[in-house]
Amino acid sequence: MIKHLLSSADLSRDAAINLLDIAETMAGVNDREIKKLPTLRGKTVVNLFFEDSTRTRISFELAAKRLSADVINFSAKGSSVSKGESLKDTAQTLEAMGADGVVIRHPASGAAYTLAHSGWINGAIVNAGDGTHEHPTQALLDAFTIRRRLHGLSATGKSLDGIKVAIVGDVLHSRVARSNLLLLNTLGAEVHLVAPPTLLPADASGWNAQIHYNLDEMLQQVKPDAVMMLRVQLERMNAAYFPSEREYARVWGFNADRLALLGAKSLLMHPGPMNRGLEISAAAADSPNSTVLEQVSNGVSIRMAVLYNLLSGERSIDNV
Amino acid sequence: MVARTVLTSDDIDRAVTRIAHEIIEANHGTENLVLLGIPTRGVVLASRIAEVIARNQPDFSPSNSIGRLDITMYRDDLAANPTRAVTETIEPDQGIDGRVVVLVDDVLYSGRTIRAALDALSDLGRPKVVRLAVLVDRGHRELPIRADFVGKNLPTSREERIQVKLVEVDGENGVVIES
Amino acid sequence: MSKFLLTNVSLLGDTPTSVLIEGQHIVAIGADAATVAENSKGAHSVEEIDCSGLIAVPGLVDLHTHLREPGFEASETVLTGTRSAAAGGFTAVHAMANTNPVADTAGVVEQVWSLGLAAGFADVAPVGAVTLGLEGKQLSEMAAMADSRAQVRVFSDDGKCVSDALLMRRALEYVKAFDGVVAQHAQEPRLTEGAQMNEGVVSAELGLTGWPAVAEESIIARDVLLAEHVGSRLHVCHLSTAGSVEIIRWAKARGINVTAEVTPHHLLLTDELARGYNAIYKVNPPLRTQSDVMALRAALVDGTIDIIATDHAPHTDESKDCEWSAAAFGMLGLEIAASVAHDVLIASGASNWHRFAEVLSHNPANIGRLTQQGQPLAVGSIANLAIIDPTERHEAVSTQSKSHNNPYVGLKVGGKVVHTIYRGYFTKRDGTVAATGRSHTAEDTVATAKEKSSK
Numbered sequence: 001m002i003k004h005l006l007s008s009a010d011l012s013r014d015a016a017i018n019l020l021d022i023a024e025t026m027a028g029v030n031d032r033e034i035k036k037l038p039t040l041r042g043k044t045v046v047n048l049f050f051e052d053s054t055r056t057r058i059s060f061e062l063a064a065k066r067l068s069a070d071v072i073n074f075s076a077k078g079s080s081v082s083k084g085e086s087l088k089d090t091a092q093t094l095e096a097m098g099a100d101g102v103v104i105r106h107p108a109s110g111a112a113y114t115l116a117h118s119g120w121i122n123g124a125i126v127n128a129g130d131g132t133h134e135h136p137t138q139a140l141l142d143a144f145t146i147r148r149r150l151h152g153l154s155a156t157g158k159s160l161d162g163i164k165v166a167i168v169g170d171v172l173h174s175r176v177a178r179s180n181l182l183l184l185n186t187l188g189a190e191v192h193l194v195a196p197p198t199l200l201p202a203d204a205s206g207w208n209a210q211i212h213y214n215l216d217e218m219l220q221q222v223k224p225d226a227v228m229m230l231r232v233q234l235e236r237m238n239a240a241y242f243p244s245e246r247e248y249a250r251v252w253g254f255n256a257d258r259l260a261l262l263g264a265k266s267l268l269m270h271p272g273p274m275n276r277g278l279e280i281s282a283a284a285a286d287s288p289n290s291t292v293l294e295q296v297s298n299g300v301s302i303r304m305a306v307l308y309n310l311l312s313g314e315r316s317i318d319n320v
Numbered sequence: 321m322v323a324r325t326v327l328t329s330d331d332i333d334r335a336v337t338r339i340a341h342e343i344i345e346a347n348h349g350t351e352n353l354v355l356l357g358i359p360t361r362g363v364v365l366a367s368r369i370a371e372v373i374a375r376n377q378p379d380f381s382p383s384n385s386i387g388r389l390d391i392t393m394y395r396d397d398l399a400a401n402p403t404r405a406v407t408e409t410i411e412p413d414q415g416i417d418g419r420v421v422v423l424v425d426d427v428l429y430s431g432r433t434i435r436a437a438l439d440a441l442s443d444l445g446r447p448k449v450v451r452l453a454v455l456v457d458r459g460h461r462e463l464p465i466r467a468d469f470v471g472k473n474l475p476t477s478r479e480e481r482i483q484v485k486l487v488e489v490d491g492e493n494g495v496v497i498e499s
Numbered sequence: 500m501s502k503f504l505l506t507n508v509s510l511l512g513d514t515p516t517s518v519l520i521e522g523q524h525i526v527a528i529g530a531d532a533a534t535v536a537e538n539s540k541g542a543h544s545v546e547e548i549d550c551s552g553l554i555a556v557p558g559l560v561d562l563h564t565h566l567r568e569p570g571f572e573a574s575e576t577v578l579t580g581t582r583s584a585a586a587g588g589f590t591a592v593h594a595m596a597n598t599n600p601v602a603d604t605a606g607v608v609e610q611v612w613s614l615g616l617a618a619g620f621a622d623v624a625p626v627g628a629v630t631l632g633l634e635g636k637q638l639s640e641m642a643a644m645a646d647s648r649a650q651v652r653v654f655s656d657d658g659k660c661v662s663d664a665l666l667m668r669r670a671l672e673y674v675k676a677f678d679g680v681v682a683q684h685a686q687e688p689r690l691t692e693g694a695q696m697n698e699g700v701v702s703a704e705l706g707l708t709g710w711p712a713v714a715e716e717s718i719i720a721r722d723v724l725l726a727e728h729v730g731s732r733l734h735v736c737h738l739s740t741a742g743s744v745e746i747i748r749w750a751k752a753r754g755i756n757v758t759a760e761v762t763p764h765h766l767l768l769t770d771e772l773a774r775g776y777n778a779i780y781k782v783n784p785p786l787r788t789q790s791d792v793m794a795l796r797a798a799l800v801d802g803t804i805d806i807i808a809t810d811h812a813p814h815t816d817e818s819k820d821c822e823w824s825a826a827a828f829g830m831l832g833l834e835i836a837a838s839v840a841h842d843v844l845i846a847s848g849a850s851n852w853h854r855f856a857e858v859l860s861h862n863p864a865n866i867g868r869l870t871q872q873g874q875p876l877a878v879g880s881i882a883n884l885a886i887i888d889p890t891e892r893h894e895a896v897s898t899q900s901k902s903h904n905n906p907y908v909g910l911k912v913g914g915k916v917v918h919t920i921y922r923g924y925f926t927k928r929d930g931t932v933a934a935t936g937r938s939h940t941a942e943d944t945v946a947t948a949k950e951k952s953s954k
Contacts (some may be wrong), residue, residue: 021406024408025408028408028409088820108823110706110824201703312398313399313401
């Protein structure tokens with residue numbers, strides 16, 4: 001088993017399917033009356049959040065608690081040396097307190113990798129979002145959601161071979177997009193990216209995906225099984241990535257017209273929180289195609305599976 | 321390494337049949353009975369026991385009365401080994417609340433597996449009563465746990481290894497002691 | 500006066516010969532040297548140093564170093580920086596102006612110059628800021644700096660770009676009055692806001708904001724045209740892209756008076772090193788791709804690029820031992836530059852020791868107008884030499900700098916500097932840097948000043 005979960009690229013196809021399967025078991029626990037397992041009793045999990053994020057933090061907290069782990073929530077704003085305690089000092093303090101696992105969300109890309117490989121800390125590191133780089137548990141819960149919608153109760157053991165997934169929006173700045181791209185490829189899916197040219201990386205030649213600028217054309221030609229909408233940050237408008245909210249919503253927003261182009265069985269996904277009316281219309285967000293709420297509950301099951309996987313076995317160099 | 325067979329295929333069949341009858345007798349019939357097998361071979365044995373019961377008691381419906389209980393998450397030795405794979409827990413249709421649950425496993429040794437199973441069971445629901453059926457009891461209990469229904473008592477030394485083989489899993493039937 | 504006889508030494512790869520050094524000068528070479536040494540054995544002792552198997556080049560001159568003093572002494576001082584220089588075979592360094600206070604007045608440059616003199620490990624030629632406080636708004640008093648005891652001839656806002664076209668034009672015009680040169684750090688600020696590493700395949704994967712090549716190239720393109728228009732000389736710092744090379748080549752073909760430098764790290768390392776987010780590899784301009792590296796090497800050999808300059812940028816441990824985006828930009832270079840240059844120019848077979856001497860000594864001394872440096876290895880020249888063992892492959896370590904941000908760590912390189920002779924004084928001997936520097940005499944201070952002002 002892996003020692004840390006820093007990137008979707010850390011997971012082989014088998015490891016990914018295994019995690020999704022464990023999550024099925026965890027989902028069963030989350031549906032019964034006693035939503036508790038003693039598995040991580042006595043372990044300490046620290047939520048080290050340098051960025052505001054109530055949802056993700058609560059999701060990890062719930063996951064850890066359902067496995068009977070002790071949870072510490074550590075919120076800090078910013079981390080550069082000039083602002084106060086450095087990432088290094090924070091990490092060493094946690095190590096001194098005996099953290100078995102650290103879930104880190106940080107505004108700097110690569111922060112989770114730095115934490116895991118610096119030698120400052122011995123515990124397992126879970127990347128809960130590092131800058132614009134990756135958010136692997138989001139990709140896992142997205143894959144889990146797609147798998148469940150497609151296969152229902154017989155989802156165990158299945159991959160996403162041949163499934164077509166479109167990711168729409170600010171791909172350039174999206175860690176959700178990067179993690180999903182990698183994981184979906186690993187699981188055999190076909191990935192399509194739709195965005196204004198300014199919100200795509202200057203050089204995406206290394207990426208295994210088809211690029212589109214036109215959302216309507218993509219929906220008509222590809223007929224995707226799932227469409228993932230990415231959140232738009234309004235600060236991007238000031239940096240001249242697109243001229244106005246109105247134009248963005250008109251050209252790349254998922255509105256009623258596009259909902260009509262979506263197959264009845266196709267999923268409409270969003271990692272949340274949503275800008276209703278901007279990247280996704282209210283009607284679309286509340287339609288039967290929408291998986292927004294399932295994604296939230298699946299998030300807990302996936303994070304339980306990840307924490308189980310990283311923290312329950314013996315921790316030796318052989319496990320790296 | 322020396323291996324000797326202590327139970328043949330026929331011996332196993334006879335033991336399973338006897339256990340099935342003992343269960344029916346102790347329960348005064350099959351009302352409210354649930355057999356929960358502990359993976360992997362306990363599940364096979366539960367199925368075989370259920371088959372025998374069904375042959376003798378026509379109104380005993382296996383689908384309503386068999387399940388499997390995965391105890392991986394409740395083990396007390398998780399930190400001492402590499403991360404273990406998890407399998408599914410499947411309850412019978414009507415659940416286990418208020419029912420007579422018979423846990424079924426192939427070998428009873430230290431008792432820790434059964435301890436874990438009891439914890440898993442209590443998080444699943446509240447049975448009326450819990451009993452234990454095992455094919456082989458090899459002694460060396462580390463916890464105060466005993467089986468209600470035993471196929472064969474096999475006193476062993478700690479250095480010996482017991483191998484239960486069932487055709488559904490291992491391709492052949494037999495119980496072998498390796499020393 | 501001290502006397503040294505270097506025996507069996509190969510000057511720039513030629514047949515081994517002898518070199519006699521007396522005081523600050525080379526007084527004899529070849530058979531003469533041996534004779535004179537023989538004759539003077541009675542009067543003053545001549546120390547003989549056997550340089551079998553070693554190559555002598557003129558003392559190296561760095562046009563681009565950060566000595567960090569005043570203001571950032573935690574990462575380096577003039578003393579430790581010039582000791583690093585001596586370790587690397589350098590006998591002169593140009594100290595960039597982004598200190599605190601900024602070197603934008605005669606007072607600060609004279610201070611830096613004095614510190615260099617007191618340390619005695621290399622000539623320190625301070626670089627003056629082009630704009631006050633490096634803010635890019637108003638020209639600094641460049642004439643005052645040129646007239647000062649530091650005799651500044653190179654002006655740069657390095658660290659920052661003089662991005663305002665009008666200001667750059669004025670600066671280029673103004674420095675003509677005292678034969679100065681503007682050394683531009685080419686980086687269009689609007690295209691590189693928040694940039695962390697080269698914009699490319701790797702940055703897309705790592706989620707780090709990209710520093711596109713065009714941000715460097717567009718400034719160079721503008722500046723060479725400005726230099727042509729006003730008839731001034733321009734120097735471009737740390738070229739890092741193939742596109743920049745093309746522009747310089749075009750400009751030179753047109754007769755534009757532009758010179759260009761490349762750092763050792765841009766000749767060797769690529770942006771693939773950013774994988775793993777180790778901020779040791781974070782530098783400005785960033786490491787680029789392998790095709791950029793190849794283009795820069797070819798340009799160094801064919802003359803499009805005139806010099807190697809280290810851009811030695813020491814940083815404290817805590818400003819590198821953190822997440823990438825919080826880390827400072829910069830790499831050490833003084834101690835390893837000669838070895839990297841040896842591997843790229845000599846060991847590869849691409850060029851020879853004459854070119855080595857040009858790019859690391861003659862040309863930078865010429866651009867900086869340092870008349871007492873970069874002199875040919877000839878009788879009468881000031882004795883500034885670096886003696887190199889071309890065969891010894893060694894660990895690329897940094898031993899003298901106060902800082903430890905060495906990007907070559909773990910690599911083995913050739914071209915080990917065995918001795919460094921600075922104005923006739925061994926600042927490095929048998930691989931060890933001297934405990935103290937050369938004590939300057941009043942005589943040579945005056946001589947230096949006179950030489951410069953007569954230019």
